[in-house]
Amino acid sequence: MKRCLMTACLSSLNPSGGTQRLPRAIGMSLAKELIFSARVLDGQEAKAVGLISHVLEQNQEGDAAYRKALGLAREFLPQVLVTRVDLVTGLAIEEACYAQTIPTKDRLEGLLAFKEKRPPRYKGE
Template sequence: MVSTQQRASTRKTVATQTEPPQKHAAVQVSGYGKEAKSIGLISHAVEQNEAGDTAYRRALALAREFLPQGPLAMRVAKLAINQGMEVGLVTGLALEEACYAQTIPTKDRIEGCLAFKKRSPCYKGE
């Protein structure tokens, strides 16, 4: 088994620790959205429409992308991402490993493995 420290030193890291820290949001910031996106403050910038609900519609579209995913995995992924941004690489990798370990005994993880490339999974949050 490779320790967290060894993984960090060989730079074989996983997604939450290799991506640059950024807050994920869809916002319109009075003309500063593109600048905020370019420096990594936000992940989406949208032009305002006449109804004034472009950011809401983009956020809703993003939520619809996340909805079919396993709720337990999404919860621990969010935890690993949010807390991982606040700590160093080694601590972040340990946190990510601990979060993943929470999903191993779940029925949702088994469902995802059984469904992989055969059918759409049916997650129940168990």
């Protein structure tokens, strides 16, 4: 799969925010190059510059990316409260959650699992 900034590929400009988000994601120099040249990145290049997290070989069903995303969602969604709040509220929520987590055995298990490069085995303690 190959990608370019769509506004550059179409020689147009629309208010999608790509010219603002891209430099924040990959740096001004590379963003300018990609925007002005409309150069297309392949999956490996996109991963190397941090635009994507995974590069997958397509399967026969044609849904390799969907399956990867579904697996990640199943892993993360039970653990994450997904909502939109303003920055101050979000930081307050994060601080409250952090305070609740500090004294737990699960926090220590998470740190140990990360150090040992293995999935954590949480017990709710």
